[in-house]
Amino acid sequence: MARTATSPATRREPAQAPKRPLDETRQAWLEAFRRVRAETEARAANLSAEDQIVQSMADASPAKWHRAHVTWFFEQFLLVPHDPAYRIFDERFPFLFNSYYVAAGPRHARPQRGLITRPNGEDVRAYRAHVDAAVERFIAHVPAADAERVLAIVEIGLHHEQQHQELLLTDILHAFAENPTDPAYDPDWKAPRATQGPRGYVEIPAGIHAIGHDGRGFCFDNETPVHDELIPHVRIARHLVTNGEWLEFIAAKGYATPSLWLSDGWTTVQAEGWDAPGYWRKKDDKWHVMTLGGLRPVDHAAPVQHVSYYEADAFARFAGKNLPSEAEWETAARANVMADVFGIAWQWTRSAYLPYPGYRAPEGALGEYNGKFMISQMVLRGSSLATPEGHERVSYRNFFYPPARWQFSGLRLAEFV
Ligand SMILES: [Fe+2]
DSSP states (O other): OOOOSSSOTTOOOOTTOOOOOHHHHHHHHHHHHHHHHHHHHHHHTTSOTTTTTOOOSTTSOOHHHHHHHHHHHHIIIIIHHHOTTOOOSOTTHHHHHOOSOGGGOOOOOGGGGGGOOOSOHHHHHHHHHHHHHHHHHHHHHOOHHHHHHHHHHHHHHHHHHHHHHHHHHHHHHHHHHTSTTOOOSOTTOOOOOOOOSOOSEEEOOOEEEEESOOSSSOOOGGGOSOEEEEEOSEEEESSOOBHHHHHHHHHTTGGGOGGGSOHHHHHHHHHHTOSSSTTEEEETTEEEEEETTEEEEOOTTSBOOSOOHHHHHHHHHHTTOBOOOHHHHHHHHHHTOOSOOSSBOEEEEEEEOOOOTTOOOOSSGGGGTTGGGOSSOEEEESOBTTSOTTOOOTTOOEEEOTTOOSSSEEOOOEEEO
16 A cells, blocks of 8 residues: 555645654654544534434444544554554453454444443543553654554554544434434534536546556555556536436436336335435425434535435436546546535446456455455545545545445536537
């Protein structure tokens, strides 16, 4: 995995910045560590102890679990193997808070995370404080000869925690959407405003383009290796598909027209009884949607959210268009021809989540991070309103199963000419 130990998470640095003195590097990492850890707590601060226990479906995890799991990640992959002075906080915790790392040992069943009322929230707070203090000591005192190697683990731990910061919000929104009182995560929450201006399609530069991360600054292993792809003559929508456009799909009986759907998609529509995007419901005969600010009227001008791959694909067929491939999307992003690339909705692509040519998962348990999921999922690009600032990249590959729609997932269209 191409990483450097001199570019703290969430901070942008010029490519090939001169190497800093070690003390400055340590200080930068300490600050980055504190900033990211504090953001997790800030996001959880809106939630009561009861909110933090709930697990509303197998795919979602309790907020308390997220806070503990990201802490376990530093304990398991940084402190235990690299800090001889570190003492495990509680021998029971690795079983409870390991997610899917088979090489890191046995783990609790994912669908039953919501049953763990103890350790309680106070125990998790103490666990975080214990690991925070140990990581900060470690960053301050790690021998110079080991610094680059182990600070790279701090770096991936911070990016990992940022991913869970997003999940903390998507998972609690799912739980709140199950609550008949429509609770708001934040009553003052404001939806990000989409770019206005002329809609339509823009040309993507056709030809052979480099796709993937070039190794300057942090990336996850699944963004590598950088490789050439042939981009056809295709145009991409400047804007994201809106709720207003989605209402046209609903009005045209899109959810009841089997010819628009992939076979698995149609089976899912029928099994789930879908007739609108996730979290949409009719109130006083008007469509409303559950948001982080509670139940609100659907804004026709806003980009659609909480659609599955199946729905995105059906909508594209309805519109007589296509979804872009991830390579087309990345080429367009690098050419700066799209609006709302980041910060509103992840955008489904028509690309299956597969290894790039020559990809090899890293050695060891961290090799399980991305590589073993490269089957049966689809790639989303961009970032969403829940993505922490500084976590987005043009080469970033998010991935979910085709029926998933509890993420902030939308789409933009492409057309072949
Ligand atoms: Fe994780």
